[in-house]
Amino acid sequence: MAQPDATHPPENVVQMRKIVKRFPGVLANDHVDFELRRGEIHALLGENGAGKSTLMNILAGLYRPDSGSILVEGRPVNFATPRDAIRAGIGMIHQHFMLVPSQTVTENILLGLEEPRFRLQLARYDQRVAELGERFGMKVDPRARVWQLSVGEQQRVEILKMLYRGAEILIMDEPTAVLAPTEVEELFSILRAMTREGKSIIFISHKLHEVMAISDRITVLRRGRVTASNLNTHEVTRAELARLMVGREVIFSLDKKPVTPGEVVLKVEDLWAENDKGLPALRGVNLTVRQGEIVGLAGVAGNGQRELAEVITGLRKATRGRVFVSGEDITNRPVRQGIRRGVSHIPEDRTHVGSAPNLSVTDNVIMKNYNQPPISRGWILNAVAANGYAERLKKEYDIIVPTLQTPVRMLSGGNLQRVILAREISSQPTLMIAMQPTRGLDVGAIEGVHRLLLAQRENGAAILLISEELEELIDLSDRVVVIYEGKIMGEVSDGNVEEIGMMMTGIPQDAIRAGEADHDR
Amino acid sequence: MTDNLPARRNLLSRIPFQVILEPRLEEPPRWYPWFITILAVVIALLIGAVILALAGGNPWATYAHIGRAAFGNLGVLSDTMVKAIPLMIVGLACSLAFRMRIWNIGAEGQFFMGAFGASAVVLTPMLPADAPSWLFIPCMLIAGMLCGAIWGFIPGFLKAKFNVNEIISTLMMNYIAISWNNYWIFAVWTEGGFQMSRVFPRNAWLPRLTDFAAEVPLFRGLTTHFGLVLALVAAVIVWLILYRSQWGYEIRLVGDNPRAAHYAGISIGRNIVYVMMLSGALAGMAGMSEISGVVHRLQGAISPGYGFTGIIVAWLAKLNPLAVIPVSILFGALILAGREIQPSGIPKMMNGIILVCLIASDFLLRYRISITRRMEEE
Numbered sequence: 001m002a003q004p005d006a007t008h009p010p011e012n013v014v015q016m017r018k019i020v021k022r023f024p025g026v027l028a029n030d031h032v033d034f035e036l037r038r039g040e041i042h043a044l045l046g047e048n049g050a051g052k053s054t055l056m057n058i059l060a061g062l063y064r065p066d067s068g069s070i071l072v073e074g075r076p077v078n079f080a081t082p083r084d085a086i087r088a089g090i091g092m093i094h095q096h097f098m099l100v101p102s103q104t105v106t107e108n109i110l111l112g113l114e115e116p117r118f119r120l121q122l123a124r125y126d127q128r129v130a131e132l133g134e135r136f137g138m139k140v141d142p143r144a145r146v147w148q149l150s151v152g153e154q155q156r157v158e159i160l161k162m163l164y165r166g167a168e169i170l171i172m173d174e175p176t177a178v179l180a181p182t183e184v185e186e187l188f189s190i191l192r193a194m195t196r197e198g199k200s201i202i203f204i205s206h207k208l209h210e211v212m213a214i215s216d217r218i219t220v221l222r223r224g225r226v227t228a229s230n231l232n233t234h235e236v237t238r239a240e241l242a243r244l245m246v247g248r249e250v251i252f253s254l255d256k257k258p259v260t261p262g263e264v265v266l267k268v269e270d271l272w273a274e275n276d277k278g279l280p281a282l283r284g285v286n287l288t289v290r291q292g293e294i295v296g297l298a299g300v301a302g303n304g305q306r307e308l309a310e311v312i313t314g315l316r317k318a319t320r321g322r323v324f325v326s327g328e329d330i331t332n333r334p335v336r337q338g339i340r341r342g343v344s345h346i347p348e349d350r351t352h353v354g355s356a357p358n359l360s361v362t363d364n365v366i367m368k369n370y371n372q373p374p375i376s377r378g379w380i381l382n383a384v385a386a387n388g389y390a391e392r393l394k395k396e397y398d399i400i401v402p403t404l405q406t407p408v409r410m411l412s413g414g415n416l417q418r419v420i421l422a423r424e425i426s427s428q429p430t431l432m433i434a435m436q437p438t439r440g441l442d443v444g445a446i447e448g449v450h451r452l453l454l455a456q457r458e459n460g461a462a463i464l465l466i467s468e469e470l471e472e473l474i475d476l477s478d479r480v481v482v483i484y485e486g487k488i489m490g491e492v493s494d495g496n497v498e499e500i501g502m503m504m505t506g507i508p509q510d511a512i513r514a515g516e517a518d519h520d521r
Numbered sequence: 522m523t524d525n526l527p528a529r530r531n532l533l534s535r536i537p538f539q540v541i542l543e544p545r546l547e548e549p550p551r552w553y554p555w556f557i558t559i560l561a562v563v564i565a566l567l568i569g570a571v572i573l574a575l576a577g578g579n580p581w582a583t584y585a586h587i588g589r590a591a592f593g594n595l596g597v598l599s600d601t602m603v604k605a606i607p608l609m610i611v612g613l614a615c616s617l618a619f620r621m622r623i624w625n626i627g628a629e630g631q632f633f634m635g636a637f638g639a640s641a642v643v644l645t646p647m648l649p650a651d652a653p654s655w656l657f658i659p660c661m662l663i664a665g666m667l668c669g670a671i672w673g674f675i676p677g678f679l680k681a682k683f684n685v686n687e688i689i690s691t692l693m694m695n696y697i698a699i700s701w702n703n704y705w706i707f708a709v710w711t712e713g714g715f716q717m718s719r720v721f722p723r724n725a726w727l728p729r730l731t732d733f734a735a736e737v738p739l740f741r742g743l744t745t746h747f748g749l750v751l752a753l754v755a756a757v758i759v760w761l762i763l764y765r766s767q768w769g770y771e772i773r774l775v776g777d778n779p780r781a782a783h784y785a786g787i788s789i790g791r792n793i794v795y796v797m798m799l800s801g802a803l804a805g806m807a808g809m810s811e812i813s814g815v816v817h818r819l820q821g822a823i824s825p826g827y828g829f830t831g832i833i834v835a836w837l838a839k840l841n842p843l844a845v846i847p848v849s850i851l852f853g854a855l856i857l858a859g860r861e862i863q864p865s866g867i868p869k870m871m872n873g874i875i876l877v878c879l880i881a882s883d884f885l886l887r888y889r890i891s892i893t894r895r896m897e898e899e
């Protein structure tokens with residue numbers, strides 16, 4: 001919240017001028033200008049692959065620009081490493097946290113610092129960490145081990161790490177993508193506390209409502225260039241922002257045709273399973289999804305959604321219960337059996353499960369059909385057919401890559417998601433388990449994915465949509481089922497948000513309805 | 522010591538430039554790894570030259586001598602090839618397994634088992650001593666590869682079923698294989714109490730160039746044997762498997778991200794077993810080719826550590842089956858030069874320097890050195 005007045009013009013703490021960064025085959029930043037005022041939250045918006053992460057990686061000393069200059073506090077700087085950037089007060093929090101799971105919060109924060117040198121007087125530092133946290137309204141137990149923390153808490157540790165190193169400018173690359181809605185609220189209040197202390201923040205997100213809620217000013221990138229800079233947030237609308245990002249009107253409303261659901265495709269009966277720590281994650285789930293139907297699974301993250309998706313697709317063993325696909329019992333059967341039955345799966349974790357980072361785009365899109373003609377011919381993998389197939393998907397799904405031989409680890413977050421979506425949707429699935437399919441996508445792409453899902457539904461696919469975006473769930477789904485601590489709380493088909501919200505906190509539907517009935521009487 | 526640090530830093534900060542190592546985030550161009558590899562060899566030769574000069578020798582004369590000793594005429598070139606053949610095949614065995622990130626350190630043992638299997642065909646005897654070549658050689662090849670495959674299967678199976686660390690199990694099985702061989706050499710197939718078997722009949726030998734001296738006089742005395750053809754064919758086959766077959770795709774996927782492979786419906790355990798078997802079979806083939814092409818009998822000293830050198834060869838070839846061929850020839854030359862040059866310490870030293878340089882060069886592929894103007898400090 002910068003307070004500009006006549007005597008003290010607002011001061012730019014960061015000024016990036018004419019930044020150019022070229023990667024083999026792409027111009028990721030094309031003479032980009034960017035400025036950040038002291039005490040403001042500046043949102044950086046843009047389509048997938050627009051060059052946001054690249055620009056911020058340059059500011060944080062991770063990449064070096066091909067040309068252009070950076071001024072911090074009015075002085076020209078030339079960062080060779082992130083360490084230089086931190087010394088100048090710039091800290092970046094990446095989407096993938098870089099913490100040591102087996103160590104405590106304090107140990108992680110001290111890691112790599114010169115102080116303390118030999119003798120770790122942890123108790124003293126624990127105290128400091130706790131104080132620092134309090135100053136910005138962050139509750140963290142300095143002695144907790146990182147693996148015990150939730151994603152939101154880990155993010156707070158990352159923020160503390162930067163604050164401890166004296167960061168005045170904080171870059172957050174899609175910080176809310178991994179957070180549950182309540183955690184987003186907490187993050188926002190932390191960000192506000194930081195700006196009150198005079199820190200400046202750069203905030204990247206694809207979620208326009210978040211940008212509208214938290215930022216003071218906005219800069220928009222498109223294909224490596226600035227299309228709008230330093231907009232005042234309260235002077236623009238979501239639709240305008242969407243147009244600036246995508247370069248065309250974005251339709252927010254969906255055209256959902258009525259489809260009469262057909263036969264039952266997925267049937268889950270009294271399903272039990274354990275999570276990675278060996279604790280029960282699913283406790284007697286019953287669920288059906290029919291042809292031409294989208295069933296939304298709502299719930300706060302970590303209530304068994306991932307485990308359910310994994311058991312259905314054969315990645316995790318059920319301890320009790322049955323899973324049927326098109327009438328065939330596939331409980332605890334090999335993954336391949338499900339794939340043959342037409343089960344496709346968009347996993348939540350796209351880098352560790354959904355893709356092979358060092359293999360090419362082609363190798364990644366053929367993951368599910370490399371053993372089917374025309375890509376396979378007997379033993380042989382037909383490289384020409386595989387490349388042709390990849391080329392087709394690249395066009396159809398607007399995947400932006402220099403060449404099909406590029407390892408997917410070089411793709412921007414959204415483009416990697418498109419690779420996975422392209423692979424899973426183009427297989428014409430009978431059952432699709434889609435987990436957070438729009439996470440990390442820009443507004444235009446989200447619209448595209450929604451269309452694709454609806455098209456699949458019209459084609460008679462059965463879709464189980466797992467998402468933390470309630471709005472998306474209600475818009476797309478024919479029915480919304482709510483999961484809480486591994487149990488199904490109830491089902492809503494009229495988009496009753498309040499009821500869904502109550503069930504998400506663990507109140508079973510019967511109890512809600514009974515309560516209402518009592519009330520009416 | 523602690524007190525000196527700030528002082529030193531001040532001194533350093535007066536230099537206006539700093540040299541910084543940063544991890545490479547961008548993909549280097551395709552030619553870069555090979556360029557760096559060749560550069561490393563050249564630098565190694567220069568370092569060697571300096572050391573030779575310091576020791577009072579004439580480096581260029583020495584290099585010329587090494588070159589002559591390894592490549593100087595058809596005769597020594599042929600000998601270089603003879604040394605390179607087992608390295609090629611073992612290098613392929615290791616490349617295949619390493620591609621899937623299965624650390625098969627047991628190529629040495631599989632090599633011995635291959636030699637044993639091939640010898641068993643002759644010595645048991647499974648075939649009459651006057652059986653024709655065209656029957657002997659394929660049988661020996663199959664027996665050798667089979668024994669190697671079994672030796673690969675055991676650690677592969679243990680890994681797939683019980684998650685037994687393959688580095689340890691393959692390493693241990695090397696010792697078992699060598700002892701097993703020794704038992705047969707000492708106790709069963711010993712010839713007159715010596716620690717070696719009788720010489721194989723000629724029709725159990727792989728054909729050598731010199732065998733055709735009657736038709737092509739140039740080949741007189743050249744010992745390069747048919748194993749070279751086996752190695753080249755094997756290299757092409759391994760390349761085809763890796764890059765042009767479904768199975769190879771599975772191997773590469775498992776090697777890059779096992780979780781993604783599982784998600785794609787690929788059975789990781791089964792692939793571990795198959796890859797270990799093929800890797801073992803290749804190492805066994807190397808053993809067979811050495812026995813039948815060079816030694817012509819089973820004895821204790823058939824390998825100066827080919828199974829281990831093969832690991833290095835595979836690494837330097839960056840697990841590319843076709844690159845295994847030239848890398849093996851380079852190593853074959855160094856081994857041979859070690860025999861020819863007096864003192865033999867010099868080629869050994871060169872061997873070591875080249876290795877260190879190559880390993881150091883790998884660092885350049887992952888890190889980038891940048892020299893930058895020092896940042897203004899507050």
Ligand SMILES: Nc1ncnc2c1ncn2[C@@H]1O[C@H](COP(=O)(O)OP(=O)(O)OP(=O)(O)O)[C@@H](O)[C@H]1O
Pocket residue numbers: 023024026027028046047048049050051052053054055400401410411412413414415440546547548
């Ligand atoms: N290390 C790299 N090597 C090669 N190309 C890269 C590299 N990093 C990014 N790119 C390319 O540069 C472009 C910009 O990528 P960047 O990650 O900055 O996009 P982004 O705006 O953050 O997108 P998203 O919203 O999808 O995360 C993309 O086309 C991407 O493929």
Ligand SMILES: [Mg+2]
Pocket residue numbers: 052053054173412413
């Ligand atoms: Mg990004």
